[in-house]
Amino acid sequence: MKDYQLKALLQVVDSGSIRAAARALGISQPAVTKAIRELEAEVDAPLVHRSSRGVDLTECGRQLTIRARLVQAQLAMARQDIRQLQGGQQASVAVSVTPVVFMGALPEVLREFKREMPQAQVRLFEGLMPLALPQLREGFVDFAVAAAVEGSLDSDLELDPIAPIQMMVACRPGHPLARATTWEELVDAEWLVHRAPGSHHTVLFERFVREGLPVPERLLEANTFGVSWSLMTRSDLLLMLPERFLSIEPYARQIVRVPLRMELPALTLGILKLRASPLSLAAGRLATLFQRYCR
Structure with missing residues (x-):
């Protein structure tokens, strides 16, 4: 695979069409098409679908695009390191x-x-x-x-x-469950969760299932922290947080640690x-x- 071929593919993806990609790269449309076809021949698989709406990636094209971005990022880092060592950019x-x-x-x-x-x-x-x-x-x-x-x-x-990083269950001051000590008291509450493979909430709930413990059902998924913090400190939603927040001002004054008598999995x-x-x-x-x- 050549650098110009990968650049052509990425520009087609970013631009949405071969015409727009050619304009962005400053080359002809046939040159972009040729680069894509060369890539398809090399991997022996179709990479794009052409239609009146533009260009869509095949599954093979999506996989190659992910790796092509990483390749381009590594090359950019190498160029940057060389310029830095030479006292340039x-x-x-x-x-x-x-x-x-x-x-x-x-x-x-x-x-x-x-x-x-x-x-x-x-x-x-x-x-x-x-x-x-x-x-x-x-x-x-x-x-x-x-x-x-x-x-x-x-x-x-x-x-x-x-x-x-040790974890805790946190809530706003004055929350009706602020003094709860057992998981059974908390399981029916409303929870904020961050869900993804490997996330703390995903791993914890999977552990609960394995151990036969009840899993919260009233869940609000919020994968940005600003939204999570605002909702936790201004409503009755519960959130699992690192204990370190209790020592970070002024945020420590906005939350209360629920004294749960159950160990939560630590993070690294x-x-x-x-x-x-x-x-x-x-x-x-x-x-x-x-x-x-x-x-």
Whole structure:
């Protein structure tokens, strides 16, 4: 596979048609078509469906597109590292950050990183697992600072541990269940959940099923933390949170820990990335700072 072929495929996907892709790439439509056909011949499978509405990917095309984005991201990192080593263009890093970090240690990490690399561009994304996993796999972020259940991650991912995270059930002050101590008291309440393969809620509920414990049925799925926090602190919805939030001001004053006499599975905070995908020089330095300040 050639670089120009993969670029043509990705541009067709992003533009929605061969004509628009040719215009964006500054080449002719026949040249784009030729590049796509060469790719199809190499993988021996159709990659796109052409219609009056434009171009749609086949399943083979979708799989190749995911990997092509990762290839292009790795090549861009290599070019960036070379320019950085030669004293040229400055670095760019994209990272997905879990809420307990962006509401806690993130300002210190960024302050130190900017001191060391003042011209570097940093892009931040919310890092709950349902959001972080596709961002990683599609090459939109270099790495994620994530809280995961060890042993639950797919084989294409690796987690470099930073610290364990103990979990709790949280609610607003004055909640009618704020003094509940048993799971049976809580199971019929309304719960906010973040659902994705490997997420804390998914793993916990799967454990409950294995152990014969009742699983909450009144669930509201909210895969962005801002929505979850707003609803938990302004309604009777319950949410499982890292205990660290009790030491992060001013957020600690907005919540109460429910004194549940049941151990919840701990999470592992760490640097999550694609296995065998090296970080750029700048991304590696930023990851090191997260490891230092988040312990």
